[in-house]
Every structure is written in C-alpha cells, then in structure tokens.
Amino acid sequence: MPELPEVETIARGLAKRVTGDAIESVWLGQKKEPLKSPAHEIAAVLEGALISRVHRMGKHIVLELERIAGPPNVKPPSRRKAATVTTSALARRGAGPALAPADKAQFIVHLGMTGRLQVCEPEAEIAKHTHAILKLQSGRELRFVDPRRFGRLSVAASGQFATVGIEPLEIDLETFIPLFRGRKTPIKSALLNQKLLRGVGNIYADESLFRAGIRPRRQAASVTRERLEKLFVAIKDVLKEAIKLGGSSISDYVDADGEEGFFQLQHRVYGREGERCLACKTQIKRVVIAGRSSHYCPKCQK
DNA sequence: ACTATTTCCTGGATGC
DNA sequence: TGCATCCAGGAAATAG
Numbered sequence: 001m002p003e004l005p006e007v008e009t010i011a012r013g014l015a016k017r018v019t020g021d022a023i024e025s026v027w028l029g030q031k032k033e034p035l036k037s038p039a040h041e042i043a044a045v046l047e048g049a050l051i052s053r054v055h056r057m058g059k060h061i062v063l064e065l066e067r068i069a070g071p072p073n074v075k076p077p078s079r080r081k082a083a084t085v086t087t088s089a090l091a092r093r094g095a096g097p098a099l100a101p102a103d104k105a106q107f108i109v110h111l112g113m114t115g116r117l118q119v120c121e122p123e124a125e126i127a128k129h130t131h132a133i134l135k136l137q138s139g140r141e142l143r144f145v146d147p148r149r150f151g152r153l154s155v156a157a158s159g160q161f162a163t164v165g166i167e168p169l170e171i172d173l174e175t176f177i178p179l180f181r182g183r184k185t186p187i188k189s190a191l192l193n194q195k196l197l198r199g200v201g202n203i204y205a206d207e208s209l210f211r212a213g214i215r216p217r218r219q220a221a222s223v224t225r226e227r228l229e230k231l232f233v234a235i236k237d238v239l240k241e242a243i244k245l246g247g248s249s250i251s252d253y254v255d256a257d258g259e260e261g262f263f264q265l266q267h268r269v270y271g272r273e274g275e276r277c278l279a280c281k282t283q284i285k286r287v288v289i290a291g292r293s294s295h296y297c298p299k300c301q302k
Numbered sequence: 303a304c305t306a307t308t309t310c311c312t313g314g315a316t317g318c
Numbered sequence: 319t320g321c322a323t324c325c326a327g328g329a330a331a332t333a334g
Contacts, residue, residue, distance in 0.1 A: 001327065113327055148311045150328060185305060
C-alpha cells in the first residue's frame with residue numbers, strides 16, 4: 001500500500017532508470033479502470049515524448065515530458081486527429097482547458113493499492129494485470145501492472161496537474177495547526193484527507209498518532225495545540241525515517257529495483273493488534289474508522 | 303459546506 | 319482438498 005515514503009522511493013528509483021529516455025510507443029490494455037484520461041489522449045501525449053524528470057506529488061508519481069522534435073515514428077496527421085478528439089472530449093466533460101499536444105506535459109501515475117511500475121527488457125514475461133507498456137528509446141519497457149486496479153494513469157498539460165493538499169514534509173507549523181480547526185471528523189480521518197495533507201495514508205497516520213499520543217478517534221478540532229505540535233513533528237519524523245528505510249514492505253510492495261523496504265520493522269502500532277505496546281506493554285487495540293483499520297495504544301494515546 | 307458511508311477490485315488468508 | 323467468505327484500502331461517488 002504505497003503511501004508517501006513508498007511512492008518517494010519508487011519515484012527515485014524510476015528517476016534513475018528513465019530520466020533522459022524517450023517514449024517511442026505505447027500499448028494500453030482494455031480495462032478501463034486504470035485510465036483516468038482517455039486512452040487515445042494518453043497515447044498521444046506519451047508517444048514521442050522525452051522524460052525530462054520524475055518526481056512525487058503526494059501519492060502520485062509524475063513524469064515530466066518534453067516533446068522532442070520530429071519523432072520519426074509519430075506521424076503528425078495522426079497526432080492532429082487525436083488532439084481534435086481530445087478537445088471535444090474534454091469540452092463535453094467540462095474538464096477545463098483542452099490538452100493540446102503541448103511542448104511540455106505530465107504523465108501522472110497513482111499506484112493505488114497494488115500498482116507497480118517496472119522497467120524491464122522487452123522479452124521479459126508480461127505479468128498478469130499489465131495495463132500499460134511504454135516502449136522506450138533505450139530498448140527497454142516501462143510497464144504498469146496493477147491487479148486490483150485501484151491505480152490510475154492520466155496525462156495533463158504541464159502545470160495543469162495540481163493537488164490541493166500540502167506536502168507534509170514541506171508544511172510549516174503555522175500552516176499545519178489551522179488545518180484541523182473546526183473539524184468534527186476524527187483526527188485519523190483528517191490525516192487521511194488528501195485535500196489537507198497529501199501523501200499520508202493508513203500506516204503513517206497510525207504511526208504518527210501513536211508518536212504524538214493522540215487516539216485516532218479523537219475529534220480533530222479537540223486536539224490541543226500542544227498535541228498538534230507533537231503531531232506535526234511526528235508526521236515529519238515518521239515519513240523521513242520511512243523514506244530512509246525505503247518504505248514499508250507489507251503485502252507485496254517492492255521498490256523500483258525489486259527491493260523491499262524495511263520500515264515495517266519500525267511499526268509501533270500498525271498491524272500489531274493484540275501485541276504489547278513497546279512503551280507500556282498495554283495491548284494494542286484496533287478499531288475501524290472511515291472503513292480503515294486503526295491501531296493504537298489505549299494507555300499511551302488519549 | 304461538511305461528514306459519513308459505499309463502491310470499486312483481486313488475491314491471499316481463513317473457515318468449514 | 320475444495321469451495322465460499324472475508325479482508326486489505328485510496329479516492330471517487332453517493333448519501334445524509
């Protein structure tokens with residue numbers, strides 16, 4: 001379940017492999033769920049584009065694209081046609097400005113629960129649930145595999161993709177505190193709300209709340225400033241530590257090199273229901289909040 | 303305008 | 319052993 005640290009790890013690994021490479025052609029599967037933008041639009045934007053940079057925004061991986069002059073394999077007439085269809089499709093959905101084949105664009109990948117991006121040789125066996133294959137100029141392929149299909153692929157004109165939430169590793173205390181003001185929702189739900197902070201998911205919300213001594217069910221607005229200050233530090237610490245360890249490998253998560261992360265060994269509450277609290281030996285409890293398992297120590301967290 | 307709940311998905315674990 | 323059921327959860331959709 002890739003959250004900020006896992007996505008950061010994956011984005012860094014991917015950046016090392018594909019920055020400077022170009023996309024020659026694109027194959028997209030028949031399943032519609034993984035495609036947030038229309039298939040022809042994704043293909044039109046990706047084909048013949050240079051990958052100039054790979055980075056993370058919240059839980060999204062963003063590939064910055066630059067159109068390279070006269071890619072021999074992309075015929076201008078077909079591109080014009082695709083752009084025309086794109087324009088009308090966008091207008092119909094009221095999705096904002098049309099996505100013309102601009103000089104700069106973005107390919108945005110959300111891994112959902114089980115999404116994987118793999119860079120491999122073309123002869124490598126195609127995994128079950130492969131939804132996209134990008135043929136690269138270097139001869140390799142970038143593939144998107146996602147069994148559960150919660151992941152999403154989309155394209156945007158450069159700068160058009162904006163998420164409302166703030167990066168938790170960049171936010172300052174005086175911006176952080178008011179995020180929770182007047183919110184009746186449980187603090188755990190607020191942390192999972194990507195419109196507030198982007199990138200925090202179930203694991204790191206639980207781990208941060210434990211470190212800050214706050215029960216996940218506590219109403220966000222009722223958390224004292226003192227506790228919010230602790231939470232502010234806890235979130236940053238947890239995320240930074242997790243990034244250092246390459247993320248948490250639970251379920252089948254591996255990074256771009258197929259390496260597992262090790263932060264799961266540092267989990268103090270997540271997935272430890274019934275086990276003893278490492279601080280006070282009390283049994284860790286699990287409750288469901290907003291449909292998510294939430295783990296906490298009833299003694300350490302108030 | 304908020305908040306809470308439901309829905310989408312498959313594979314692995316569990317139960318009988 | 320085999321089959322059915324449950325569970326994981328991000329975010330969009332829907333309901334309240």
